[in-house]
Structure formats: structure tokens, C-alpha cells
Amino acid sequence: MDPAQQALGLAILVVSFMALLLLGTPIGFVIGIASVLAALALGYTDVLLSVARDLGNGLDNFALLAIPFFILAGDLMGAGGLARRLIDLATALIGARRGGLGLVNTLTCMLFGAISGSSAAAVSSIGSTMIPEMRRDGYPRDFSISVTAAAATTGLLIPPSNVMIVYAVVASNVSVGALFMAGVVPGIAVGLGIMITVLLLSVRHGYGGGTSTSVPPLGRAIARAAPSLLLIVFVLGGILGGVFTATEASAVAVLWALLLGVVFYREIPVRALPGIVLGSARTTGIVMFLVAASQVMSRILTQEQVPQAVSSALLGLSDNPIVILLTINLILLIVGTFMDMTPAVLVFTPIFLPVALSIGLHPLHFGILLIANLCIGLCTPPVGTVLFLGCSVGRSNVLSVSRSLIPFYVAMFVTLLLITYVPALSLWLPGVLGLVG
Amino acid sequence: GRPGSSNGAAGARVLRVAHALPTSHPVHLGIEYMARRAGELSGGRLRLEVFPSEQLGTETQCLEQAQAGTLAITKVSAGAIGNFVQSYRVFSLPYLFRDSDHLWRVLDGPIGRSLLDMLAVGNDGRPSGLRGLAFYDSGSRNFYASFPVRTPADLRGRKVRVMSDAVAMDAIRAMGGAATPIPWGELYTSLQQGVVDAAENNPPTLLSSRHYEVTRHFSLTHHMRIPDVLAASARIWDALSPEEQVWLQQAADESVAVQRQLWEEGTGQALAELRALGVEIHEVDPEPFRAAVAPVVAKYRQGVIDDLVRQIEAVE
Amino acid sequence: MTDLRQLVARLLTAISVLVFVVLLIDVLWGVLTRYAFGHQAPWSEELARLLLVWLSMLGTALAYGQHSHLGVDILLQNITPEARRLAEIAIHAIVLAFVAAVMVYGGTQLFLERLDAGQVMATLPVRKAWMYLAIPTSGAAMTVFAFDSLVSALRGTTVAAPEV
Ligand code: NA
Ligand code: NA
Numbered sequence: 001m002d003p004a005q006q007a008l009g010l011a012i013l014v015v016s017f018m019a020l021l022l023l024g025t026p027i028g029f030v031i032g033i034a035s036v037l038a039a040l041a042l043g044y045t046d047v048l049l050s051v052a053r054d055l056g057n058g059l060d061n062f063a064l065l066a067i068p069f070f071i072l073a074g075d076l077m078g079a080g081g082l083a084r085r086l087i088d089l090a091t092a093l094i095g096a097r098r099g100g101l102g103l104v105n106t107l108t109c110m111l112f113g114a115i116s117g118s119s120a121a122a123v124s125s126i127g128s129t130m131i132p133e134m135r136r137d138g139y140p141r142d143f144s145i146s147v148t149a150a151a152a153t154t155g156l157l158i159p160p161s162n163v164m165i166v167y168a169v170v171a172s173n174v175s176v177g178a179l180f181m182a183g184v185v186p187g188i189a190v191g192l193g194i195m196i197t198v199l200l201l202s203v204r205h206g207y208g209g210g211t212s213t214s215v216p217p218l219g220r221a222i223a224r225a226a227p228s229l230l231l232i233v234f235v236l237g238g239i240l241g242g243v244f245t246a247t248e249a250s251a252v253a254v255l256w257a258l259l260l261g262v263v264f265y266r267e268i269p270v271r272a273l274p275g276i277v278l279g280s281a282r283t284t285g286i287v288m289f290l291v292a293a294s295q296v297m298s299r300i301l302t303q304e305q306v307p308q309a310v311s312s313a314l315l316g317l318s319d320n321p322i323v324i325l326l327t328i329n330l331i332l333l334i335v336g337t338f339m340d341m342t343p344a345v346l347v348f349t350p351i352f353l354p355v356a357l358s359i360g361l362h363p364l365h366f367g368i369l370l371i372a373n374l375c376i377g378l379c380t381p382p383v384g385t386v387l388f389l390g391c392s393v394g395r396s397n398v399l400s401v402s403r404s405l406i407p408f409y410v411a412m413f414v415t416l417l418l419i420t421y422v423p424a425l426s427l428w429l430p431g432v433l434g435l436v437g
Numbered sequence: 438g439r440p441g442s443s444n445g446a447a448g449a450r451v452l453r454v455a456h457a458l459p460t461s462h463p464v465h466l467g468i469e470y471m472a473r474r475a476g477e478l479s480g481g482r483l484r485l486e487v488f489p490s491e492q493l494g495t496e497t498q499c500l501e502q503a504q505a506g507t508l509a510i511t512k513v514s515a516g517a518i519g520n521f522v523q524s525y526r527v528f529s530l531p532y533l534f535r536d537s538d539h540l541w542r543v544l545d546g547p548i549g550r551s552l553l554d555m556l557a558v559g560n561d562g563r564p565s566g567l568r569g570l571a572f573y574d575s576g577s578r579n580f581y582a583s584f585p586v587r588t589p590a591d592l593r594g595r596k597v598r599v600m601s602d603a604v605a606m607d608a609i610r611a612m613g614g615a616a617t618p619i620p621w622g623e624l625y626t627s628l629q630q631g632v633v634d635a636a637e638n639n640p641p642t643l644l645s646s647r648h649y650e651v652t653r654h655f656s657l658t659h660h661m662r663i664p665d666v667l668a669a670s671a672r673i674w675d676a677l678s679p680e681e682q683v684w685l686q687q688a689a690d691e692s693v694a695v696q697r698q699l700w701e702e703g704t705g706q707a708l709a710e711l712r713a714l715g716v717e718i719h720e721v722d723p724e725p726f727r728a729a730v731a732p733v734v735a736k737y738r739q740g741v742i743d744d745l746v747r748q749i750e751a752v753e
Numbered sequence: 754m755t756d757l758r759q760l761v762a763r764l765l766t767a768i769s770v771l772v773f774v775v776l777l778i779d780v781l782w783g784v785l786t787r788y789a790f791g792h793q794a795p796w797s798e799e800l801a802r803l804l805l806v807w808l809s810m811l812g813t814a815l816a817y818g819q820h821s822h823l824g825v826d827i828l829l830q831n832i833t834p835e836a837r838r839l840a841e842i843a844i845h846a847i848v849l850a851f852v853a854a855v856m857v858y859g860g861t862q863l864f865l866e867r868l869d870a871g872q873v874m875a876t877l878p879v880r881k882a883w884m885y886l887a888i889p890t891s892g893a894a895m896t897v898f899a900f901d902s903l904v905s906a907l908r909g910t911t912v913a914a915p916e917v
Contacts, residue, residue: 020847021824021825022825022827022828023828023840023843023844024824024825024826024828024829024840024841024844025824025844025847025848026817026822026823026824026848027822027823027824027825028813028822028823029822029847029848029851030824032851032855033847033850033851036851036854036855044507045506045507046505046506046507047859048854048855048858048859048862049505049859049862049863049866050502050505050507050859051855051859052855052856052859052860052862052863052885052888052889053501053502053505053863053885055855055856055860055888056806056863056884056885056887056888057494057495057498059805059806059809059810060498060802060805060806060884061802061805062620062623062798062801062802063620063622063623064805065776065780065801065802065805068773068776068805068808068809068812069777069780072773072777168622172490172491172622174622175622175623175625175626176623176626177623177626177630178625178626239626239630240630241630241631242627242629242630242631242632243632243784244632244784245619245623245626245627245632246623246626247620247623247780248780248783248784251777251780251781251784252781252784254777255777255781274770277770277773277774278766278769278770278815280773281769281770281772281773281808281811281812281815282812282815282816282819282821283812283816283821284773284808284809284812285809285810285811285812285813285814285815285816285817286812286813286816286821286822286823288808288809288810288812288813289809289812289813289816289822290823291809292809292813299493299494302488302492302493303453303488303493338825340823382825382827383825383827385823434629434650434651435625435626435629501867501870501872501881504870505866519875520872520873520874520875520881521870521871521872559870559871559872560871560872560873561871563869563871565870565871566870594791596787601795601798601799601875601876602875602876603795603875603876606795606876610792615787615791615792615793616792616793616795617787617792617793618793618795618797618798618799618876620798
């Protein structure tokens with residue numbers, strides 16, 4: 001096509017995207033509207049009908065079913081009193097010591113995030129209990145919020161994880177089950193990085209002496225938390241045992257969470273169920289509209305062969321894979337500061353994955369790298385869901401919390417570099433399980 | 438205008454071609470050949486841009502776009518067309534063709550020509566928005582599993598992954614297997630973990646999907662021969678000048694022979710590679726399988742399908 | 754107008770909860786039949802995808818009705834109230850244009866085109882068009898919400914999100 005018209009179309013895409021985003025338009029609509037304007041400028045025919053079709057086609061995918069189900073399972077576990085039981089278990093494991101509660105907070109966020117698959121759920125439900133307790137034990141408010149926010153992001157790397165499903169769908173030919181397994185070690189690695197930071201800072205500044213912490217007996221704590229932890233066993237065991245696919249596992253997780261919350265723990269009254277389902281339907285809508293709108297934009301980028309252009313530009317920059325990966329990481333870190341996780345995965349996977357593959361990365365490894373990178377962005381201003389939730393749960397302001405997050409950014413970045421340059425961190429476990437196809 | 442086509446800088450007409458297969462696949466190579474020939478025949482006035490690997494959507498989605506005129510050409514399995522044009526359900530019938538030679542005598546002859554023409558007419562007799570350009574080879578489908586499938590009894594009680602297609606599911610059940618509609622993307626893990634015990638496909642696809650890593654036996658039952666179809670958007674075809682139509686059709690026709698040759702080589706190579714990778718390949722007597730699926734064939738032999746089956750069976 | 758908004762919100766609530774529950778039962782049924790009856794119900798996978806499209810689209814409208822979609826509000830937080838009102842008017846107008854033009858108009862065209870094409874689903878005895886109908890349906894609900902929000906913003910009154 002006419003290069004001038006193509007340049008104009010893509011310029012309209014970028015400029016209208018940025019302008020609408022800064023104006024405060026919801027991101028799904030930003031993506032949709034910028035795409036419509038670009039399609040019109042590029043001279044596409046039947047734009048309105050085609051965009052409507054792409055919205056539908058973006059959603060018509062069996063693997064995406066896991067998203068509403070894991071959201072619902074997470075909401076049911078939140079309502080079912082899971083947080084308190086996990087905190088008790090973590091306390092019983094770690095006990096009272098310098099930095100103890102900080103470690104308890106990290107571990108609980110990892111466990112809750114792991115089970116619910118949602119870092120937002122982790123930061124709000126764990127944060128609302130743990131931040132006040134840490135305050136009582138002598139931890140500064142902003143430090144407590146920072147620990148919670150940073151630790152909550154590990155739930156996106158430790159399976160199940162909705163954003164992994166989104167990546168697996170966009171990357172195509174990536175198995176959700178294999179990706180889940182690829183995230184286990186990196187997720188734990190990020191968690192360990194955060195724990196080391198907590199310990200170093202607590203010892204240096206004398207945070208937390210364990211005075212206010214009552215340590216429950218380990219046996220009882222395990223017994224009370226075991227049914228919730230069984231969810232992970234069911235989901236991962238069911239997938240690995242060949243009982244069901246990763247997608248079907250999400251529906252089984254809902255069933256288990258229902259039994260737990262309504263029948264076993266009896267913390268969810270039956271009449272509360274429609275409200276919980278409704279809330280999950282709304283969250284589903286938020287995520288899935290982004291998925292649908294991104295399909296529209298990614299078609300335009302594909303048809304105009306933008307990924308190829310970006311790829312050759314990046315590869316032209318250097319022929320050194322280390323430099324290229326560092327460049328991709330830096331671009332993603334910048335993207336992560338102003339874009340939320342799901343839209344960033346949707347927009348940048350088709351652009352960067354071909355580059356990553358051409359320098360020999362495994363698509364599972366690249367997915368984990370991408371998610372670990374964008375997890376940092378969840379905790380950075382100006383757009384950071386987890387940071388904002390943490391600030392509102394812990395009642396502090398974004399700027400001062402961001403300052404106290406700096407050591408955690410460093411820890412997450414160092415772990416990111418490890419994940420980037422040591423493929424085995426991501427590929428070892430799925431390899432052992434025979435899932436690297 | 439730019440209905441899946443556009444005018445390039447040098448006044449060339451650009452047509453977008455999309456399909457779902459990887460670039461190493463014989464079908465993609467056939468399409469690349471067609472694209473090159475279209476450029477040569479037209480002296481550069483026709484330019485085909487090829488988007489492989491589901492870049493513009495799944496097979497069904499690409500077909501919808503072609504019908505709507507937002508995509509110029511797509512490659513689609515004849516089985517998937519059955520949802521748009523009912524006559525094409527005939528291809529899902531197991532053991533419809535005696536062998537590869539029979540298939541090509543049918544498709545190269547008047548029945549094949551009329552099937553391509555039928556593509557233009559949708560389910561209720563109205564225009565489907567498509568134009569059939571050519572049939573491509575897609576070989577035959579055969580079972581792969583962690584065990585050999587020599588007779589239908591070997592499938593008894595086994596979960597077999599099957600395409601989301603009513604006829605195919607009935608056929609698998611008639612052969613004794615439990616038809617399980619697992620999406621393609623989840624199949625590797627599902628075979629590995631035992632969600633399903635077996636699956637079926639052609640040799641090049643078994644190789645490129647790497648499913649052989651988790652299923653060491655490939656049993657050549659040849660139970661289905663579903664060709665691929667190159668379909669153009671009728672709306673875009675009609676907007677082409679007569680000479681552009683001639684170039685495009687000629688490029689498609691020329692690519693057929695090349696693609697069939699590539700397919701044959703690809704199948705031979707795939708079988709050799711699979712054998713080298715330790716996959717046991719079993720020649721199978723198809724008769725017991727053919728007998729097992731006879732009731733399924735009888736069930737779907739009605740109306741247009743019955744007419745087609747009779748015509749196909751009459752071809753020597 | 755606000756009465757209409759509440760009516761639409763109530764309908765959305767009821768239908769999306771219903772769709773979600775049927776979806777859950779359908780997927781669990783697929784797993785169960787595989788083990789209990791030896792073969793999976795052939796339609797369970799395709800029905801699940803059909804319901805997923807509907808759930809997602811209805812959920813999109815629910816979230817929009819409650820102002821829950823994610824956006825970047827740095828600018829909105831750092832400008833004068835009057836400027837913020839103007840920005841909100843602009844956002845509502847832009848979203849209204851998108852949902853009305855693409856989702857309602859384009860979506861209806863798509864629905865009719867697919868109905869006309871006669872395309873059926875592979876294992877369900879219904880046309881593919883019914884899957885796409887989710888788009889204009891959601892678009893219509895969002896048109897009501899966006900119009901209502903726009904009118905409120907123009908009048909200078911911010912209506913709290915209705916209880917959904
Ligand atoms: Na998780
Ligand atoms: Na951020």
C-alpha cells in the first residue's frame with residue numbers, strides 16, 4: 001500500500017492512543033477507538049462491522065474460559081475467610097523474629113496470590129489484615145504497604161494465573177499447563193528476593209521484634225489452612241494427573257472454592273452467592289473487553305506488518321542476544337510504568353515474541369520474562385493497580401509508598417535479570433515434567 | 438477501497454492471503470508458490486501478501502472474513518467448510534475415498550469442479566460469498582497414541598481427541614473410542630498427561646506439532662481424507678479485472694501440482710523422520726475400521742450428501 | 754433516563770449471573786461425562802465458547818455501568834474541577850460514539866450478515882450469528898449508560914453508579 005498512507009495510519013494509531021489514554025478514557029475503549037481511527041485512515045473497508053467481528057473473535061477461545069473461572073474461584077476464596085487461615089499458617093511457619101511479620105506477609109501474599117491467581121485480591125485481602133498488624137509491631141506504614149504490594153505480584157507467576165492464560169492465547173501454540181509449571185520457580189525466586197530485602201531492611205533499621213505476634217501452633221494452623229492449600233494440589237495435580245485440562249481445572253477450582261466457603265468453612269451464606277458471581281462477571285468483563293479490543297489492534301499491527309518492522313529494527317540494533325534482551329526488558333519496564341498487565345501482554349506479545357524466538361528464546365521462557373517484567377510495573381506509578389490498591393488499603397499516598405518501594409524494585413529487577421539470562425529457571429520444571437513441547 | 442485488497446505504491450493490487458498453518462508446512466509452501474506465480478504472471482501488478490500461523494485468525498474466522506470481503510484468499514480444510522456449505526460435510530465421512538488416487542481422480546474430474554462451484558452457494562441457496570479456487574492435498578488422518586491401533590478393539594474405552602465436528606465424533610465413537618473434543622492448543626499436554634489417550638492427524642502435522650514426543654505409535658488407518666480448499670472472497674474476486682482473475686486462477690492452478698508434490702515429499706520425509714525419532718509406524722488393514730463406521734456413513738447419507746457419495750463411489 | 758439505566762442494569766445483572774452459572778455447569782458436565790459415560794458430550798466445548806462470549810460482553814457492560822473499567826487518571830486528578838468536568842464530558846461522548854457505532858451498528862450488521870450467511874455451529878444446532886449477537890446487546894446497554902452519564906455530566910451533576 002501507499003507508504004505515506006500507512007505512516008499516517010500508524011501515526012494516528014499511536015497519537016490517538018496516547019491522547020485518549022492521558023485523557024482518562026478506560027483502556028479497552030482507548031485501544032478500540034484508536035484502532036477504528038487507524039483503520040479508517042488506512043482505508044480499510046467495512047470498518048465498523050470488521051471491528052465488531054474482531055471483538056467477538058478475540059473472545060471465542062476455549063482457553064480463555066479459565067479467566068472467569070479463576071476470577072470466580074478467587075472471589076469465593078476471598079469471601080470464604082481464606083486470608084486469616086493463610087496468615088496463621090505463615091506465622092506458625094516463620095514465628096516471631098526481627099522482620100518476622102514482614103516475612104509472614106510476603107509468604108501469605110505468595111500463597112494467596114498463588115491460589116487465587118490475582119495479585120489485586122492478594123493485596124487487598126492480605127493487606128487489610130497484615131498492614132495494621134505490622135504497624136503495631138513497629139514497621140513503618142509505607143514499608144508495610146511496599147512489602148504487601150511487591151509480594152502480591154508473585155501470584156501472577158505462581159500458578160494458576162490469568163495473565164499466563166492471556167499470554168498463552170496470544171502466543172498461540174503455548175500450552176497453558178506448561179506455562180503454569182514454568183512460572184513456579186521464577187515466582188518463588190521473586191518471593192525469595194523480596195524476603196531477603198525484607199530481612200536486610202528489618203535487621204538494619206530494627207523493624208519488628210515479634211512482641212505483638214502470637215504464634216499459633218503449627219499443627220493446628222496447617223489443619224485449618226490445608227483445605228485451601230488443597231486447591232493448588234487439585235488444580236496442578238488434576239492437570240498433571242491427566243484428569244482434566246488446565247482450562248477445565250479452573251471450573252473444578254470454582255467447585256472446590258464453593259464447597260470450601262459454603263459447606264466446609266461456612267463463611268459464605270448461600271444468599272451471598274449471586275452477588276459474588278455478579279462481581280466476578282464484572283471483573284471478567286473488565287479483563288475480557290481488554291482481550292477483545294486488543295484483538296482489533298493486533299490485527300491492524302499484523303496486517304501492516306509492524307511486528308516485522310520492530311523486530312528488524314531491534315535485531316539491527318545489535319546482533320548480541322544479551323543486548324537485545326536487555327533492550328526488550330527496558331522497553332517493557334517503561335511500558336509497565338504506564339500500562340496495566342493485561343493490555344501490555346496483549347499489545348506487546350505479538351511485537352516482541354518474534355524477536356525473542358529469532359534469538360533462540362523458548363516461548364515459555366519469554367512468557368515468564370514478560371510477566372515478571374510487567375509485575376514490577378504493577379507497583380510503579382503512574383499506573384499500577386497493585387500499588388494503588390495497597391495505598392488505599394494501607395491509607396498512604398502513592399508517592400511516599402513508591403519511594404519506600406525502591407529497594408523492592410531493585411530486588412525484583414535483579415530477579416528479572418536472573419529469569420532473563422538463566423532460561424533453566426523457567427524451563428527446568430516443565431522440562432522435568434515432560435511439558436516442553 | 439481496501440476490501441482485503443489495496444493498491445500498492447506502484448499501482449500493484451495487493452491481495453491478503455491468510456491461513457492457520459506454520460511456515461514449514463507444505464500447504465504454506467504451496468501458497469507461497471502461488472503468490473510468486475501470481476506476481477510473475479501479472480508482471481508485478483498482482484501482489485499476494487501471505488499471513489501464516491493464524492496471524493489473522495483461525496480457519497473459521499478467516500473463512501468468515503473472506504465471505505465478508507475483508508480477506509482476499511484463505512486456505513481452509515474442506516471439513517470446516519461444512520458449517521457454511523452443507524455439501525462439504527461429505528468430506529468428513531470416514532473412508533469416503535478408497536485411496537489417494539481415487540481422491541484425486543474425483544477432485545480433478547467433474548465432481549471436483551462442481552464441488553468448487555458449490556462453494557459459491559451457501560446453506561440456504563443464497564450466495565456464500567466464496568469462490569473455490571483449487572483443492573490442496575492434506576493426506577489422510579491416522580491414529581497416534583502410546584499404543585498401536587490395529588483394530589477397532591484397540592480403541593475400546595480409549596479417549597480419542599477429535600475435531601469439533603459432529604460426523605468425526607460419531608465416526609470415532611463407531612470405531613469404539615470415546616470422542617473427546619479437546620482444543621488443538623491443549624492437545625500436547627492432554628496427551629502427555631492422559632486427558633486423552635489418542636489423537637489423529639496426517640504425518641506432517643504429527644511431526645510439526647511434536648505430539649510424537651508423547652505418543653510413540655502411529656497407526657496408518659487412513660480413516661479420513663479431507664482435502665484443503667483454497668477459497669477466494671467472491672466480493673474481491675468480482676472486483677478484479679478479467680485479466681487479474683485469469684492470472685490469479687492460473688497461479689492457483691499451477692500451485693496445485695507443486696503443492697501435491699510438496700505434500701508427497703513432506704509425508705515421506707515426515708514418516709522417515711518420525712521413524713528416526715523412534716516412533717513405531719504400523720501398516721493397518723482398514724477393512725475392520727471401514728465396517729465399524731458403516732452405520733455412521735449410512736446415518737449421514739441423505740439428500741445432497743447421498744447424491745455426492747453415489748457420484749464419488751462411481752468414479753473408478 | 755435514570756429509570757431506564759436501572760432497568761438495563763437489573764436485566765444485565767440477572768442475565769449475566771444466569772449465563773455464568775450455566776457456563777460453569779456446562780464445563781463441569783463436559784469433564785463429568787468423560788469419566789461417567791465414557792465419552793464427552795460433543796456440544797459442551799462449543800456451548801462453553803458461545804457462553805463465554807456472552808458472559809464477557811455482558812460483563813463488559815456491567816463494568817462500564819459501574820465505572821469499573823481501568824483507566825489512567827493522572828490528568829483528571831491534577832486539573833481544576835471545571836476542566837475535569839469537560840474531560841469527563843469528552844470521555845463519555847467518545848465512549849458513546851464507539852459503543853453506538855461499532856458495537857450497536859457494526860455488531861448488528863455482523864449479526865445480520867452471519868444470519869444471512871447461514872453459518873451453523875459445528876456441534877450445536879444453532880447459527881454462529883447468535884454468538885455475535887452478544888456484541889450489539891452489550892453495546893445497546895452501554896449506549897444507555899454512556900448517554901445517561903453524558904447527560905449528567907453536561908448538567909453538571911455526577912450520578913452515582915446505580916446499585917447493580
Ligand atoms: Na497464581
Ligand atoms: Na506501573
